[in-house]
Amino acid sequence: MKERQAFYDNLKFILMIFVVFGHFAFEYRNEKLMIAICNAIYTFHMPVFIFVSGYFSRNIKVQRWADVIQLLIPYLLLEIVHWGFTKFTHLGYGNKSLLTPTYHNWYLLSLFYWRMLIPFFNKMNKNLALALIFTLSIGAGWLPQLTDFAAAYRSLYFFPVFAFGYYAQDISQYTKVSLVVKFTALFFLLAFTFLIFYVSYFDMEKAEKLLYAYAPMYGYYGESDNMLLRIAAMISGFGCGFLFLFLVPHKTTFFTRMGTKTLYVYVFHMFIVWAIIRYGLSYSPFSSLLISGISSLLITYALSLDIVSRTFRPVLDPKHLISLIRNRK
Numbered sequence: 001m002k003e004r005q006a007f008y009d010n011l012k013f014i015l016m017i018f019v020v021f022g023h024f025a026f027e028y029r030n031e032k033l034m035i036a037i038c039n040a041i042y043t044f045h046m047p048v049f050i051f052v053s054g055y056f057s058r059n060i061k062v063q064r065w066a067d068v069i070q071l072l073i074p075y076l077l078l079e080i081v082h083w084g085f086t087k088f089t090h091l092g093y094g095n096k097s098l099l100t101p102t103y104h105n106w107y108l109l110s111l112f113y114w115r116m117l118i119p120f121f122n123k124m125n126k127n128l129a130l131a132l133i134f135t136l137s138i139g140a141g142w143l144p145q146l147t148d149f150a151a152a153y154r155s156l157y158f159f160p161v162f163a164f165g166y167y168a169q170d171i172s173q174y175t176k177v178s179l180v181v182k183f184t185a186l187f188f189l190l191a192f193t194f195l196i197f198y199v200s201y202f203d204m205e206k207a208e209k210l211l212y213a214y215a216p217m218y219g220y221y222g223e224s225d226n227m228l229l230r231i232a233a234m235i236s237g238f239g240c241g242f243l244f245l246f247l248v249p250h251k252t253t254f255f256t257r258m259g260t261k262t263l264y265v266y267v268f269h270m271f272i273v274w275a276i277i278r279y280g281l282s283y284s285p286f287s288s289l290l291i292s293g294i295s296s297l298l299i300t301y302a303l304s305l306d307i308v309s310r311t312f313r314p315v316l317d318p319k320h321l322i323s324l325i326r327n328r329k
Contacts, residue, residue, distance in 0.1 A: 006252045007172040009259030011052060014248060016262045017300045018045040020269050023104065024292035026215075027277050033285045035207045036200035040193040042214040043233075044240035050158050051241060053111055054118075054165025062119050071112040074316045078105055078267060081315075091274040099150045103270055106151035113155045114162045126167050134160045137234075141219040141227055148217045157216050160234070175245045185246035192240060258304035264312060265303040272299050 022041040028034035060067075079094075082102040086094030094102050101109055121129035137160050140146055146153035200207035212218070213226075213233035220226040276295055280288075302308070 006256050007175070007248060007250045008052070008056075009256045010250075010253055011048070011245070011248045011259070012262040013255045013259035013300070013304070015045055015049055015052075016259075016265045016304075017296055019049065019266060020273065020299050021292060021296035023270060023273055024277070024296060027273065028283060028288060028292075029211065031283060031285070031288075032201050032204060032207070033289065035204070035211060036197045037289075039200045039207060039210045039214065040197040042211070043193055043196055043237060044189070044244045046158070046215065047161050047234075047237035047241035048244055050161040051165035051168070054114070054162035055168050055171065057115055057118065057162070057166055060115055060118060060166075061122060063116050067112055067115045069318050070316075071108050071115070073318050074267075075101075075105060075108040075112065077315060078102075078108070085271060089275075091278055092270065100148060101151050104266065106148075106154055107266070109151045110155040110158065111162075113151075114159060117159070118163065118166055121163070130160065130163055130167065133163045138227065138231060141216075141230060142222075144219060144222075146219055153219055154217055157230070157234075161237070164238070171245060172250065175248065176250060177246055182246050185243040189240055189243040189247070192236065255301075255304075258301065261304040261306075261309050263316060264308050265300050267316065268303055268308075268312070269299050 018041050022038055022045055025034045025038035025041065029038055076098055079098045079102055082092060082094035082105065083096060084094065086092045092102065121133065124132075137157050140153055140156040143153075146156065148154070196210060200210055209226075209229060210233075213229045214237065216230060216233075220230070273295070276291070280291055
């Protein structure tokens with residue numbers, strides 16, 4: 001496998017472990033240890049995730065029906081699945097409203113929006129486009145109508161991160177650096193995330209503000225302090241994400257191939273997470289942290305297996321399902 005492709009697949013697999021672990025921590029967010037860990041992870045994992053999504057969307061110059069088929073239809077199907085799952089198991093947060101994304105499903109809907117919107121900005125200078133997108137992102141928080149409905153606010157807030165990835169050069173080349181640079185990046189990343197962890201652990205009120213700054217679902221409620229915190233979160237998220245990129249191996253590893261299947265991990269991991277939390281041990285700082293960490297590794301590995309992608313590809317790839325139906329005729 002080429003080093004360039006190996007870098008991106010390694011990146012996606014490592015990120016997915018943090019995504020799963022972050023969702024475990026988010027579910028335990030009423031506990032000070034878990035909300036502190038959650039905030040530390042959220043400083044970088046979503047910015048990098050969205051940045052990479054923008055990078056892999058660079059070939060999109062016009063609106064495409066392919067994105068309706070590959071993103072919007074799977075999103076609607078998954079919302080129905082989540083509603084049925086919650087109804088029959090009483091786990092998760094599935095609801096009847098298809099336009100109120102269930103938990104992590106907002107990302108599919110947001111990715112659809114971003115890919116529909118970005119071609120409009122290709123007709124202008126790149127710097128001007130980024131400035132307008134950033135202004136739109138920050139200004140959206142003042143509109144009380146933009147809440148979690150249809151992931152409207154969160155989509156606009158993270159749009160600049162997607163746009164930066166869309167306009168970026170080949171990041172795999174820029175992250176080929178010496179060990180000294182890698183250790184320096186690791187030091188500053190750990191220093192900042194530890195600071196966020198420390199503040200969150202000892203002050204639950206600040207912890208909640210930080211959580212909804214790095215993972216915003218609602219606007220500013222008319223308070224300028226919330227806007228400034230969101231801006232600081234976005235800037236620090238860019239910085240932490242940039243440092244994180246230097247830590248990803250460029251060469252093929254034992255998990256590189258599994259990095260090509262991360263969509264299945266993202267879409268289906270919460271069904272397992274909710275079950276583990278409901279039927280696992282009662283919360284305790286050590287055991288819950290240990291179970292969450294080990295489970296995150298195992299879930300990411302298991303859902304990256306070929307059998308999962310072969311089984312569930314028709315759900316996430318309607319074109320493949322149509323092809324199967326035609327071949328049977």
